[in-house]
Amino acid sequence: MKKDLKEFRTFPSSVIREIHRAANEGIYKIRGLGAKRKVPDFDDLVFLGASMSRYPLEGYREKCNTSVILGDRFAKKPIKLDIPITIAGMSFGALGANAKEALGRGASAMGTSTTTGDGGMTKEERGSSKYLVYQLLPSRYGMNPDDLRKADAIEIVVGQGAKPGGGGMLLGQKINKRVAAMRALPEGIDQRSACRHPDWTGPDDLEIKIQELREITNWEKPIYVKVGAARPYYDTTLAVKAGADVVVLDGMQGGTAATQDVFIEHVGIPTLGALRESVDALKELNMHRKVQLIISGGIRSGADVAKALAMGADAVSIGSAAMMALNCNADLYREDYEKLGTEPGFCHHCHTGKCPVGVATQDPVLEKRLNPIDGGKRLKNYLSTLTLELQTLARANGKSDVRNLEPEDLAALTIEAAAMARVPLAGTDWIPGFKNN
Amino acid sequence: MNFDLNKKKLREVNNYLQNIDRKDNKRKFELSNPQGQHAICAGLKDEIDVTIKGHTGYYCAGMNQKANIVVHGNVGTGVAENMMSGKVIVKGNASQSAGATGNGGTLIIEGDASSRCGISMKGINILVKGSVGHMSAFMAQKGNLIVFGDADSDLGDSIYEAKIFVKGKVKSLGADCVEKKMDEKNINELNKIFKELNIPEEAKKFKRYGSARKLYHFKIDNLSSY
Numbered sequence: 001m002k003k004d005l006k007e008f009r010t011f012p013s014s015v016i017r018e019i020h021r022a023a024n025e026g027i028y029k030i031r032g033l034g035a036k037r038k039v040p041d042f043d044d045l046v047f048l049g050a051s052m053s054r055y056p057l058e059g060y061r062e063k064c065n066t067s068v069i070l071g072d073r074f075a076k077k078p079i080k081l082d083i084p085i086t087i088a089g090m091s092f093g094a095l096g097a098n099a100k101e102a103l104g105r106g107a108s109a110m111g112t113s114t115t116t117g118d119g120g121m122t123k124e125e126r127g128s129s130k131y132l133v134y135q136l137l138p139s140r141y142g143m144n145p146d147d148l149r150k151a152d153a154i155e156i157v158v159g160q161g162a163k164p165g166g167g168g169m170l171l172g173q174k175i176n177k178r179v180a181a182m183r184a185l186p187e188g189i190d191q192r193s194a195c196r197h198p199d200w201t202g203p204d205d206l207e208i209k210i211q212e213l214r215e216i217t218n219w220e221k222p223i224y225v226k227v228g229a230a231r232p233y234y235d236t237t238l239a240v241k242a243g244a245d246v247v248v249l250d251g252m253q254g255g256t257a258a259t260q261d262v263f264i265e266h267v268g269i270p271t272l273g274a275l276r277e278s279v280d281a282l283k284e285l286n287m288h289r290k291v292q293l294i295i296s297g298g299i300r301s302g303a304d305v306a307k308a309l310a311m312g313a314d315a316v317s318i319g320s321a322a323m324m325a326l327n328c329n330a331d332l333y334r335e336d337y338e339k340l341g342t343e344p345g346f347c348h349h350c351h352t353g354k355c356p357v358g359v360a361t362q363d364p365v366l367e368k369r370l371n372p373i374d375g376g377k378r379l380k381n382y383l384s385t386l387t388l389e390l391q392t393l394a395r396a397n398g399k400s401d402v403r404n405l406e407p408e409d410l411a412a413l414t415i416e417a418a419a420m421a422r423v424p425l426a427g428t429d430w431i432p433g434f435k436n437n
Numbered sequence: 438m439n440f441d442l443n444k445k446k447l448r449e450v451n452n453y454l455q456n457i458d459r460k461d462n463k464r465k466f467e468l469s470n471p472q473g474q475h476a477i478c479a480g481l482k483d484e485i486d487v488t489i490k491g492h493t494g495y496y497c498a499g500m501n502q503k504a505n506i507v508v509h510g511n512v513g514t515g516v517a518e519n520m521m522s523g524k525v526i527v528k529g530n531a532s533q534s535a536g537a538t539g540n541g542g543t544l545i546i547e548g549d550a551s552s553r554c555g556i557s558m559k560g561i562n563i564l565v566k567g568s569v570g571h572m573s574a575f576m577a578q579k580g581n582l583i584v585f586g587d588a589d590s591d592l593g594d595s596i597y598e599a600k601i602f603v604k605g606k607v608k609s610l611g612a613d614c615v616e617k618k619m620d621e622k623n624i625n626e627l628n629k630i631f632k633e634l635n636i637p638e639e640a641k642k643f644k645r646y647g648s649a650r651k652l653y654h655f656k657i658d659n660l661s662s663y
Contacts, residue, residue, distance in 0.1 A: 139557065140519060140537075140538040140557060140559075143519055143538065144500075144519070144521055144540065145480055145482070145500040145502060145519070145521065146502075148500070169655065171655075172653075172654055183578075184540065184559040184560060184578045184579045185578055185579075185597055185598070186597070186598060186653075189597075189653040189654065190653060190654050190655050192576070192595070194557065194576060198518075198534055198537040198538055198553065198556040198557045198575075199495075199496070199514060199515035199518045199533075199534040199537040199538070199556070200495075200514070200515070205495070205514070208475045208476070208494070208495045208496065209495075209496070211475055211476050212475065212476040212479050212495070212496040212499050215447070215448070215451050215476040215479045215480060215499075216455075216476075216479050216480030216499065216500055217480070218452065218455075219448070
């Protein structure tokens with residue numbers, strides 16, 4: 001007979017297990033990837049599609065432009081991408097060299113950009129990337145002016161969605177000889193990535209820092225400013241004021257290589273709400289489409305991309321999904337997932353350096369499991385799928401350019417999503433909390 | 438060759454200095470009227486000598502490679518930040534984050550340097566003939582910070598493998614920074630630096646500080662240190 005058991009609402013079994021773990025170990029959990037909790041997201045929006053008042057474009061025949069120019073506010077050499085889907089910054093160190101090369105290959109095949117990450121630029125990455133964005137992070141690991149000049153754009157990282165205000169930590173098990181040398185630190189020690197920049201504080205200083213970077217690179221490179229979704233309205237405003245060409249906004253679903261679980265799940269706001277705030281800021285400044293906005297944090301499908309563009313983004317950036325295209329969490333080497341105490345589909349053990357599929361590792365044996373050419377092809381296929389999905393949805397809404405998608409093409413399925421995205425709840429004209437209602 | 442920053446735009450001057458015509462023998466330059474402008478001589482990459490007559494703003498000589506730059510004045514935040522090689526001499530005082538994240542070369546500050554001097558330094562040699570402010574050599578990874586005067590609080594907080602030498606007083610040391618034995622090897626290394634730079638100073642008058650290496654791995658036993 002089934003027992004009549006009632007779980008505590010406040011203390012469900014998962015919470016009790018975590019309390020037991022904390023009581024035994026005395027320290028928080030560190031893990032990789034992004035938030036696992038449910039938050040309002042793009043799944044809570046739908047497109048309306050064409051009807052009597054909107055004419056669709058022929059889905060398989062009529063052109064639908066996907067290209068986007070990034071960085072034409074001040075930079076002499078803005079980037080023209082064929083698709084509005086870029087690869088987010090992920091460090092060499094967190095990822096292996098094969099993974100970085102595969103990302104470059106896949107992105108280049110689709111005419112889009114990839115991004116370095118903490119730890120500097122590797123020759124594999126530069127060699128395989130048609131467009132490479134070079135990150136300037138607080139740690140300045142691997143930062144040098146020669147690579148700065150080799151880059152196609154520069155991204156000043158103020159924060160990331162998984163951990164706004166948190167900095168980072170690459171645990172010692174991932175620090176091999178090459179990673180250590182690039183970072184000017186000993187092998188095998190935990191390497192802290194600082195949470196704030198060493199030589200500037202606040203937007204006034206940032207403006208001067210941007211000036212310096214432009215001076216060093218002959219004012220050629222687009223300068224991106226990346227922020228975690230903390231206060232996106234103000235952060236976007238201040239980034240524009242500081243002279244950014246592009247704002248990169250990373251919502252709380254954005255991934256990380258290694259961060260405290262409490263940080264991943266409890267700091268920052270969802271991508272959906274953050275995007276709307278940032279677009280509001282750009283519009284109020286009359287800078288929408290003049291300073292481009294790249295949104296990241298939980299983008300998985302062409303539908304997500306289309307909804308992000310409809311809400312006002314110029315492009316999106318993918319990190320976790322790109323890793324998954326390289327086989328992250330694939331049902332391969334199951335025994336190695338088990339050794340980590342996890343299963344395919346649930347793994348977030350990037351921090352251990354024991355990635356079963358050879359993506360987030362520096363272990364030479366594991367790394368061989370990812371062939372960069374094959375990985376590049378998988379990423380290309382994935383990006384191609386996203387792009388086709390994006391175009392299909394754009395055409396169905398009567399758009400010959402994906403950036404013509406607009407909030408009026410959307411409806412929300414939940415009150416929360418309606419409030420955050422500021423589009424009407426489906427079947428109503430109600431936008432909760434919107435001042436014009 | 439002289440540039441008057443009252444008459445020429447900084448972009449033009451920096452562009453000239455960043456793209457030296459190697460067939461031309463011009464190797465010595467003087468910049469007048471800097472008037473605190475930012476990013477003066479940022480991104481230089483040739484073996485040239487530049488003298489700046491006056492005070493500069495932020496990031497003077499930022500990311501310098503090979504150039505020798507002398508500033509006859511004070512400098513703002515982040516002088517010679519992320520320098521790779523070459524030499525930068527500041528005749529006056531330096532604001533915060535002097536030599537931040539520097540990978541190589543030599544930065545000499547003849548006056549005082551403010552807080553976070555040598556923050557996250559990665560191989561640069563920084564000599565401060567006056568005193569340094571608080572949190573200097575914070576998270577310093579590699580290289581030498583040599584202070585002829587005093588050091589304010591939390592010197593060398595969370596330091597990695599950089600070495601700190603101080604002749605005067607140290608108000609306090611930061612987390613994981615300890616005084617270390619000034620042995621013969623260290624004395625010789627320091628004397629070698631002084632000799633190469635023609636600085637009449639005796640290494641044995643300095644005390645040495647560096648990492649206790651107790652925080653190199655994040656352990657719960659160390660929580661009280663954070």
